[in-house]
Amino acid sequence: MEEIKPKLTLDSEMLKRINKFYSCALGDEVLGTECFSDPKLDSHYCNPQAPVEGGKSCEHCGNILGRQCKITCHINYFCLGMYAFRLGIGASKKNSIPKAIQHNLGSLTYKKLYQLVMERCTIPSKKEKTLQDPVIHDGMQLEIEVEPEPNGSDQPEKKPKRRLGPLYDDTGRELLSITEASRLYGCTYVNMYSHVKRGNLQRIVIDGCNYVLREEVEKLRESRKTVVES
Numbered sequence: 001m002e003e004i005k006p007k008l009t010l011d012s013e014m015l016k017r018i019n020k021f022y023s024c025a026l027g028d029e030v031l032g033t034e035c036f037s038d039p040k041l042d043s044h045y046c047n048p049q050a051p052v053e054g055g056k057s058c059e060h061c062g063n064i065l066g067r068q069c070k071i072t073c074h075i076n077y078f079c080l081g082m083y084a085f086r087l088g089i090g091a092s093k094k095n096s097i098p099k100a101i102q103h104n105l106g107s108l109t110y111k112k113l114y115q116l117v118m119e120r121c122t123i124p125s126k127k128e129k130t131l132q133d134p135v136i137h138d139g140m141q142l143e144i145e146v147e148p149e150p151n152g153s154d155q156p157e158k159k160p161k162r163r164l165g166p167l168y169d170d171t172g173r174e175l176l177s178i179t180e181a182s183r184l185y186g187c188t189y190v191n192m193y194s195h196v197k198r199g200n201l202q203r204i205v206i207d208g209c210n211y212v213l214r215e216e217v218e219k220l221r222e223s224r225k226t227v228v229e230s
Contacts, residue, residue, distance in 0.1 A: 005086040008037040008097075017101055018078050026075075029194035034210075037082035041121070045179060045189055046079070048072045049114070065110065073189050081105045084113055087120040167211065175204060175211040184214070185221050195220065 008014070010033040019026055039046035044058055048069055052058050061069035073079065081104035085091050090103035104113055167175045176184065181201070182192035195201050200220060201212040 005088075005091075008082055008086070009033075010036040013098075014082075014101075017098070018075055021078060021101075021105060022075065024074075026190075027194075029197050030190055032197070033190065033193060035079075035189070035193075037079055037086060039076065039079050039083050041118070044069075044071055045073060046076055048076060070186075070188070071183075075190065077110060078105065080110075080113060080117060084117050084120075087117060089113070089116050089120065167206075169204065169213075174214040175206075176214050176217060178210055178212070181212050181214075181217045184217050185224075 010018075010031055012028075012031060014036075015026060015028075015031060018024075035046075041047045042050055044050045044052045044063075048058075048061060048065055048067075049063060051063065052071070057063045058069060058071060060071055061067040078101075081090075081101060082097075084104045085097065085100040090100040090108075108116070169175055178193050178196065179189055182189050185192060185195075196203050196210065196212060201216050204211045204213070
């Protein structure tokens with residue numbers, strides 16, 4: 001298999017096509033979304049067919065393809081099409097990204113597209129590390145946190161460690177990943193990330209991962225309830 005293409009950034013041209021494809025009206029606040037075109041296919045947040053934690057069916061959509069879900073990212077289909085492009089599906093010297101979009105989302109059914117992606121993901125690559133070591137961002141790979149390599153050659157190599165409990169900042173305030181914050185607030189990952197982009201929530205970066213303060217998310221949620229009730 002060819003080496004996977006670099007991760008794409010959600011730009012205005014792609015946003016225009018997303019809005020047309022879904023007949024929706026996403027705003028500029030989603031531009032530059034870091035997770036775009038890099039779905040975690042074993043996560044229900046990216047893949048409606050994947051089970052939730054514990055291997056159970058989702059209580060919102062029942063893992064039924066096509067049924068709206070409160071957990072799964074709303075543009076998961078489009079993201080899968082772009083991920084397929086990065087894997088070489090729908091891509092050629094003549095095919096630009098717009099043509100690849102048209103092929104992957106128009107000429108292929110979701111079932112066929114998903115099947116091709118999974119086949120490409122299971123084929124050994126010459127640069128196997130590129131596929132097996134996903135980039136950590138926005139808590140989408142929250143459970144595994146890799147510590148920096150030691151400076152001294154005489155120091156033992158540190159291995160990745162699993163996060164077992166809540167994370168706090170230097171002042172003792174609890175931190176949440178974007179994914180955890182979206183659960184607490186009751187919205188999708190993309191909507192929560194847009195709050196961070198707009199400055200409604202303070203972004204705190206630790207080891208390359210984005211976090212927000214739990215107290216700020218709760219305050220934002222309460223302000224939303226106040227507006228709805230009034």
